[in-house]
Amino acid sequence: MTTEGTNGSMTEAELLSLARQVIEAVNERDLDLAMSKLAPGYVAEWPDATLERDASIEREIVMMTGIPDTRFEIGAATMLADGRVLVEATVKGTHTGELVLPFGVTLPPTGRELSLPFDFVMTFADGLLAHERLRFDHHVLIHQLGGTD
Numbered sequence: 177m178t179t180e181g182t183n184g185s186m187t188e189a190e191l192l193s194l195a196r197q198v199i200e201a202v203n204e205r206d207l208d209l210a211m212s213k214l215a216p217g218y219v220a221e222w223p224d225a226t227l228e229r230d231a232s233i234e235r236e237i238v239m240m241t242g243i244p245d246t247r248f249e250i251g252a253a254t255m256l257a258d259g260r261v262l263v264e265a266t267v268k269g270t271h272t273g274e275l276v277l278p279f280g281v282t283l284p285p286t287g288r289e290l291s292l293p294f295d296f297v298m299t300f301a302d303g304l305l306a307h308e309r310l311r312f313d314h315h316v317l318i319h320q321l322g323g324t325d
Contacts, residue, residue: 194300207233210233214229223311241274245270261299266292267312271283271289288321294312297311
């Protein structure tokens with residue numbers, strides 16, 4: 177299958193591979209590589225806010241400060257009918273640093289393990305990630321790490 181429009185003539189396999197490359201770059205802490213895969217106008221919809229490119233990368237760094245061994249384990253990557261890519265993953269890691277979350281929530285290190293369902297809905301344009309919707313439950317994250325919800 178080849179997708180037309182903003183994806184140009186990229187095949188389904190190429191788009192799925194590109195989605196995996198972005199996530200693997202984050203797993204490897206290669207932020208330069210991750211950023212090279214983002215379109216200049218990249219926007220990420222987090223559960224609490226919509227952030228442009230630099231602010232979204234800053235949010236990733238904050239999350240990785242609190243959970244330095246954060247890793248996304250991909251369960252499935254699928255093409256959606258509209259040309260977007262859905263990646264179903266589990267984010268795992270150990271809470272060994274201070275974790276600053278939205279809405280003024282800060283969790284001191286607890287040493288607890290995190291295993292949280294995490295979905296990415298990715299839109300690519302001209303071979304770059306232009307938009308993604310990140311879906312996970314902050315309440316489950318806080319509960320797993322020993323905070324109050």
